[in-house]
Amino acid sequence: MRTDEELIILFQQGSRESFDELFERYRQRVYAFFRRRGCDTGRSEELAQETFLAIVRGVDRYEPRATFRRYLFGIAFRQLFAERRRNKAEGTAGLEFEPAVSPPNNADALWVRRAVAQLDSDHREVLLLREFEGLRYDEIAELVQVPLNTVRSRLFRARVELRAFLESEATVGRDQKGASRCSQPMQ
Amino acid sequence: MQPTHAVTPEEVMAYLDGELSLSQALRVRNHLEQCVACTEISGSIQRTSSQLASWKVEDAVVSLPDATLGISVPIRPDINSRRAPSAASRLRVLAAREWIWASAVLLLLGVVGIAVFQRREPDPLVDSFAGQEHAPGAAVRSEGEATSVAEGKRGSGRIGSEQTPVVSSYGPRIARTATLSIFVKDFVGARNSLDQIVAAHQGYLANLKITAPNPGARSLDAQVRVPSEQLPLVLAELKAIGKVEREEQGGEDVGAKSIDFEARIKNAREEEEKLQQILQTRTGRLSDVLEVEREESRVRGEIEQMEADQKALETRVVFAEISLAISQEYHASLNNPLSVGGQLRNAMIDGFRDAGGALLSVLVFLLNAGPSLLILIAALFWPARRCWRRLAAQNSRSLTQS
Numbered sequence: 219m220r221t222d223e224e225l226i227i228l229f230q231q232g233s234r235e236s237f238d239e240l241f242e243r244y245r246q247r248v249y250a251f252f253r254r255r256g257c258d259t260g261r262s263e264e265l266a267q268e269t270f271l272a273i274v275r276g277v278d279r280y281e282p283r284a285t286f287r288r289y290l291f292g293i294a295f296r297q298l299f300a301e302r303r304r305n306k307a308e309g310t311a312g313l314e315f316e317p318a319v320s321p322p323n324n325a326d327a328l329w330v331r332r333a334v335a336q337l338d339s340d341h342r343e344v345l346l347l348r349e350f351e352g353l354r355y356d357e358i359a360e361l362v363q364v365p366l367n368t369v370r371s372r373l374f375r376a377r378v379e380l381r382a383f384l385e386s387e388a389t390v391g392r393d394q395k396g397a398s399r400c401s402q403p404m405q
Numbered sequence: 406m407q408p409t410h411a412v413t414p415e416e417v418m419a420y421l422d423g424e425l426s427l428s429q430a431l432r433v434r435n436h437l438e439q440c441v442a443c444t445e446i447s448g449s450i451q452r453t454s455s456q457l458a459s460w461k462v463e464d465a466v467v468s469l470p471d472a473t474l475g476i477s478v479p480i481r482p483d484i485n486s487r488r489a490p491s492a493a494s495r496l497r498v499l500a501a502r503e504w505i506w507a508s509a510v511l512l513l514l515g516v517v518g519i520a521v522f523q524r525r526e527p528d529p530l531v532d533s534f535a536g537q538e539h540a541p542g543a544a545v546r547s548e549g550e551a552t553s554v555a556e557g558k559r560g561s562g563r564i565g566s567e568q569t570p571v572v573s574s575y576g577p578r579i580a581r582t583a584t585l586s587i588f589v590k591d592f593v594g595a596r597n598s599l600d601q602i603v604a605a606h607q608g609y610l611a612n613l614k615i616t617a618p619n620p621g622a623r624s625l626d627a628q629v630r631v632p633s634e635q636l637p638l639v640l641a642e643l644k645a646i647g648k649v650e651r652e653e654q655g656g657e658d659v660g661a662k663s664i665d666f667e668a669r670i671k672n673a674r675e676e677e678e679k680l681q682q683i684l685q686t687r688t689g690r691l692s693d694v695l696e697v698e699r700e701e702s703r704v705r706g707e708i709e710q711m712e713a714d715q716k717a718l719e720t721r722v723v724f725a726e727i728s729l730a731i732s733q734e735y736h737a738s739l740n741n742p743l744s745v746g747g748q749l750r751n752a753m754i755d756g757f758r759d760a761g762g763a764l765l766s767v768l769v770f771l772l773n774a775g776p777s778l779l780i781l782i783a784a785l786f787w788p789a790r791r792c793w794r795r796l797a798a799q800n801s802r803s804l805t806q807s
Contacts (some may be wrong), residue, residue: 221671224664231578231660249465263466282667282715330460348422349457355424370424374415381453 222286230277241270244369247351251294252344254334257301269294288357291347295361329354333383341376344369411438414446421450423685427698430685578660580718581633581725583640589647592623592733599627599731602642606635611726622733629727636725642727650732659718666715673708676702 220228220236222243228236246270247312249267251261272293333341340362347358355373412433419425420433429474436655437444581796589595603610617623631639644652680701684694 221668223667223671227664246462250462250755253462254460259463264412266465273506282670327459327461330456334457334460346466349454355419355422370419374418377418377450377453380457381449384453384456 222269223282226280226286230280237274237404246292248290251291251351252298254350265297266386269297288353289349291353292361328385336383337376337379341372341379344372345380348373380396410440412443417446421447425475426465427681427684427701434685496567496798510584520787571658578658578722579637579656580659580721582655583636583725584651584653584728585643585649586730587643588645588650588734590734595646595731598646602639603629606631608632608639616742624733625731627729629729630724633723633725639727641722646730659722663715663718666711666718670708670711672703672738673711677704677708682703716784
C-alpha cells in the first residue's frame with residue numbers, strides 16, 4: 219500500500235487515481251475537522267470540497283519535506299480561518315452549531331463534546347490537532363505559529379482541564395440525564 | 406523513599422505522544438517504573454485520549470468535483486447555506502471559465518502557429534522544441550549543415566486529455582541537457598553576448614574556462630545552467646552568436662528516481678521510528694540499547710544523504726545544463742612578430758644554450774658512469790698490460806730469428 223506522500227507525488231505526475239485514493243482516505247477526516255470546529259454539516263461539506271480543490275490546484279507547490287497530512291490540514295486550517303473572518307466581517311452571530319451525530323445512547327461523546335467546548339480556544343485547537351488530526355508537536359507549532367514549548371504546555375493544560383471537565387460533567391450530567399441544553403457555539 | 410521527580414508531567418505526556426528523543430524517552434520510561442504519581446498522570450492522559458476517541462462525527466457526504474471533466478457535484482437540497490452561489494455552482498462556473506480560456510488559448514496558438522509555419526522555412530531543431538516532448542533519452546544532433554532530428558513523443562497538454570489533468574501543469578520530470586559548439590569571429594563580443602543571454606534568462610555560469618594561446622585562436626568552455634523552460638530560447642540565442650559546429654540535446658526522465666527516493670526516504674523514516682519505538686517499549690541491556698542507537702544514527706545519516714541527493718535531482722529538473730564551447734576563427738599571420746636582429750639574437754642565445762646543455766649532458770654522463778668505468782679499467786688494466794707485453798716479446802723474438 220502506497221503512502222500518502224507517494225500518492226501525492228504520483229498525482230503531481232498525472233495519476234488521477236492516486237488523488238482519488240488520497241481523497242477516499244481523508245475526506246471523512248477533513249469533513250470531521252470542520253464539524254468538530256463548529257461548522258454545520260452543509261458548510262463542512264463545502265469547506266471539505268474546497269480544501270481538496272485547493273490541493274488539486276496547488277499540487278505543484280507540494281514539497282515532500284512536509285508530510286501530506288500536515289500539508290492537507292494546513293490548507294484546511296486556512297480555509298477555517300478564512301471562514302471565521304468572513305463570518306466576523308458579515309457579523310454573523312456564531313455558526314449554527316449542531317451536535318456531531320454520534321451513535322445513539324453515547325453519553326460519553328456528548329460529555330466530551332461539551333467539555334471540549336468549554337476549553338480555552340487556543341488550548342482546544344492544539345488538542346484537536348493532536349488527538350484527531352494526528353499532527354506532531356512541531357507540525358502543530360508550524361500550523362498555529364507558536365513555539366514548540368507553547369504547544370506542549372497548551373496541550374498538557376488542555377488535557378488536564380478536559381479531564382477535570384469530564385469528571386465534573388459525569389457527575390452533573392448523570393443528574394440531568396436526557397435534558398437538552400443549548401451548547402456554546404465554538405469560536 | 407520517594408523517587409526524585411526528575412521528570413515533569415509534560416514530559417510524561419510527550420513520552421506518551423512519542424515526541425521525545427531516544428535518551429529522553431528512556432529516562433522517562435525508567436522513571437515511570439518507579440514513580441506512582443507520574444504513572445497516575447500517564448494513566449489519566451491515556452484515559453482522556455480514550456474518551457476523546459468516543460467523539461465520532463457522522464459520515465461525510467463529500468465528493469470531489471471532477472475538475473478535468475467539468476462535472477460538478479450536486480449539493481444536498483436540505484443544506485441551508487447562508488451564501489449564494491454554493492460551492493458546487495462556483496465550481497461549475499470555474500470549470501466553465503477554464504474551458505473558455507483554454508479554448509481561446511488553443512485557438513490563438515493554432516492561428517499563430519499556422520501563420521508562422523507558412524511564413525518561415527521549417528527548422529527541425531526549433532520544431533523539436535515547439536509543443537513536443539522528447540522521449541526520455543532521445544537526442545537531437547546537428548553537425549554543421551547536416552541535421553537529423555530524433556522524433557520525440559508529443560506532449561499531452563490538451564485540455565481534457567485523459568493523461569493530463571487540466572488544472573495545473575503535469576508531465577514527466579525531465580532533466581534536460583544540451584551541448585553546443587560555435588565558431589565566432591569576434592571572441593570578445595561573443596563573450597559579452599553569452600553573459601547577457603545568461604542574465605536575461607535568469608541562468609548562471611556554473612563553470613567557465615578561457616584559453617588564449619599565443620599565437621592561436623582563443624576558446625571558451627562553459628557550463629551554463631538556465632531554467633528548463635528557457636532552454637529553447639537560450640539555445641536559439643546562443644546559436645545566433647556564430648556558426649554552429651556541433652549541437653546535441655538530451656533529456657533524462659528522473660521521475661522514477663524521484664519516486665524511488667521518496668519511497669526510500671519514507672521507508673528509512675519508518676525504520677527510524679520503529680527503532681525509537683523498540684527502545685521505548687522494550688527493556689534490554691545497555692549493549693542492546695547502544696546497538697539500536699548506532700543503528701538509528703546510521704539510518705538518520707542515510708536519510709540525510711538521500712534527502713540531499715533528492716534535492717540535487719530536483720535542481721537538475723529545474724535547471725537545464727548547457728555545455729558550451731566557443732572557438733575563435735584563427736587566421737595565421739604571414740609576418741613574424743620579431744625583427745631580424747631579434748631573430749639573430751634569439752638564435753645566438755639558443756645556440757649557446759644548446760651548447761651549454763650538451764656540455765652539461767657530457768659532464769653528467771661522466772659523473773654518472775665515471776666511477777663504474779674507472780673500476781672496469783682498473784680491473785682490466787693489468788691483464789691487458791700482461792697480454793700486451795707478451796705480444797710485444799713474441800714479436801721481437803720472431804724478428805730476431807728472422
